[in-house]
Amino acid sequence: MxxxxxxxxxxxxxxxxxxxxxxxxxxxxxxxxxxxxxxxxxxxxxxxxxxxxxxxxxxxxxxxxxxxxxxxxxxxxxxxxxxxxxxxxxxxxxxxxxxxxxxxxxxxxxxxxxxxxxxxxxxxxxxxxxxxxxxxxxxxxxxxxSPGPELEAVLRPLFTTSFLLEADLAQHDYHGADAVVVTSASSRTALGTAHLIATRSRRPALVGLTRADHVADTQAVGCYDRVLAYDDVPSLPIGTTTVLDLSGDGAVVADLHHRLGDALVHSSIVGATHWQAEPVDTAGLPGAPRTFFFAPEAAERLRETAGPAAVESALVAGWRSFAEVMSGWLRxxxxxxxxxxxxxxxxxxxxxxxxxxxxxxxxxx
Missing domain, CATH: 3.90.180.10 (Medium-chain alcohol dehydrogenases, catalytic domain)
Incomplete structure (x- = not known):
């Protein structure tokens, strides 16, 4: 044995x-x-x-x-x-x-x-x-x-978070923002969220922020309207904006808050892909206060408002669409x-x- x-x-x-x-x-x-x-x-x-x-x-x-x-x-x-x-x-x-x-x-x-x-x-x-x-x-x-068990294994939990994040944003009308800026834009959770937002008939503009060497690959997915490197934050247009932070990088977050100021109407903490980044004090930044997104709580709220059957149907439909895109992009x-x-x-x-x-x-x- x-x-x-x-x-x-x-x-x-x-x-x-x-x-x-x-x-x-x-x-x-x-x-x-x-x-x-x-x-x-x-x-x-x-x-x-x-x-x-x-x-x-x-x-x-x-x-x-x-x-x-x-x-x-x-x-x-x-x-x-x-x-x-x-x-x-x-x-x-x-x-x-x-x-x-x-x-x-x-x-x-x-x-x-x-x-x-x-x-x-x-x-x-x-x-x-x-x-x-x-x-x-x-x-x-x-x-x-799912196109195959491997794609399901690697993407399903991330896409489920994407689905809940986008549904929560949509329920709040994207907090009235004209644009959504997503950090760590090449991450799969970010891509899933952006894909779902992009399929909406009425939606804000989508801007992805990522490492300079990931810009081309991220743009190639086709879900963002614009993909920028982190160093390009000073070129962001200033308009009502929601920020989804998947990087957990205090320096990036501080740059965004200082650039957007009062135009930043919602700032969500979603992930921490830049886990090795140097700590930065993000208390007291200009713009909206930072709030933590917790997927299980969002799931419970969505089930209460839409019903479990409707949630599952929408999740599966979104997954089928996203999996088709990613099966031609992921290795x-x-x-x-x-x-x-x-x-x-x-x-x-x-x-x-x-x-x-x-x-x-x-x-x-």
């Missing part, structure tokens, strides 16, 4: 990783009422590095506990039920959901229905429900609308086994990858 493994990061220095064996294998027998999942593939991007950077503050380390000052970075992907101790969950079923960077995960299904189940493990009880739900891909309309890069996963993690941490390269990984060999 070959034991599984997991990739852990040092909480005091995210550059340090180690592979540890798991007391689980494909042949392990789960306790009664539990299910053993084999983690088959997961997407990895700067979004997962953000999970690590805010892991303590936002509770991400609590999903998959690790010992001795280490953590397991959560990822989204696909797993297969290899052993079931629950009568409502069949062996062989493939699910989509929140997973560790590991070969296996033991879950305790609750709220089992025809669409999937929730992990009812006590250590996950306080977390948002969206993170604890596992969806059966055989009956999942999102999976059915899927795969990695299998602990060494390749660790290398891919370090490259993402360093920020050296092209925005067009999408990582689909598996700890399993």
């Amino acid at each position: 070959t034991l599984g493994s997991s990739l852990l990061v040092d909480l005091s220095d995210l550059h340090h990783t180690q592979v540890r064996p798991l007391a689980l294998s494909d042949e392990a027998v789960p306790p009664e009422g539990s299910v053993l999942l084999a983690v088959e593939r997961f997407g990895f991007s700067a979004n997962n590095v953000t999970y690590a950077n805010v892991g303590e503050a936002m509770g991400y380390w609590s999903f998959f506990p690790a010992p001795d000052g280490h953590g397991q970075i959560p990822v989204w992907g696909h797993a297969r039920v290899v052993r079931s101790g629950h009568p409502g969950v069949a062996e062989g079923a493939e699910v989509y959901g929140f997973l560790p960077m590991a070969t296996h995960l033991l879950v305790a299904p609750s709220a089992v229905d025809v669409r999937g189940f929730t992990d009812g493990s006590p250590h996950r009880a306080a977390r948002a429900a969206v993170y604890n739900r596992y969806l059966l891909r055989s009956v999942d309309p999102f999976a059915a609308a 899927i890069r795969t990695g299998t086994g602990p060494d390749q996963v660790a290398d891919a993690y370090r490259a993402t941490l360093a920020g050296t990858a092209s925005p067009r390269d999408a990582l689909v990984l598996s700890m399993r060999t």
Whole structure:
């Protein structure tokens, strides 16, 4: 029996990783009422590095506990039920959901229905429900609308955030802005948001801000009206503007607030792709106060106003459109086994990858 493994990061220095064996294998027998999942593939991007950077503050380390000052970075992907101790969950079923960077995960299904189940493990009880739900891909309309499992694994969680962000903006009429400026514009969450805004019949102008060497690739997607390098912020036209900050870079944010001043009517904190940026005090900036966007809260508000069925229908339709665009732009890069996963993690941490390269990984060999 070959034991599984997991990739852990040092909480005091995210550059340090180690592979540890798991007391689980494909042949392990789960306790009664539990299910053993084999983690088959997961997407990895700067979004997962953000999970690590805010892991303590936002509770991400609590999903998959690790010992001795280490953590397991959560990822989204696909797993297969290899052993079931629950009568409502069949062996062989493939699910989509929140997973560790590991070969296996033991879950305790609750709220089992025809669409999937929730992990009812006590250590996950306080977390948002969206993170604890596992969806059966055989009956999942999102999976059915996907060109392939790899694209779904790498883009689905990011696009879901994009969808919720754009829907929340649309509900507030983009806060009355004539333009939306998106930082880290080459990130997939930014691209998904921009794509959805661009499909609206009445919408503000879309401006993407990104690294100078990413401008051409970002413009090639075709969803922004204009793509600028960060150094070009002084050339931004001054009009009523909403800023979506996915960079988490205080210097970039300060430049935007000072450039736009009172014309900045809404400033949203969405992500932190520039996690290595030097800290900058962003308190007391001119323009609108900065507000934090939390996707699970936005999802709950949207379900209450539009209804779950309408939300799912709109999400799947938007995904089908975005996936078609991205399937011709992204380059899927795969990695299998602990060494390749660790290398891919370090490259993402360093920020050296092209925005067009999408990582689909598996700890399993």
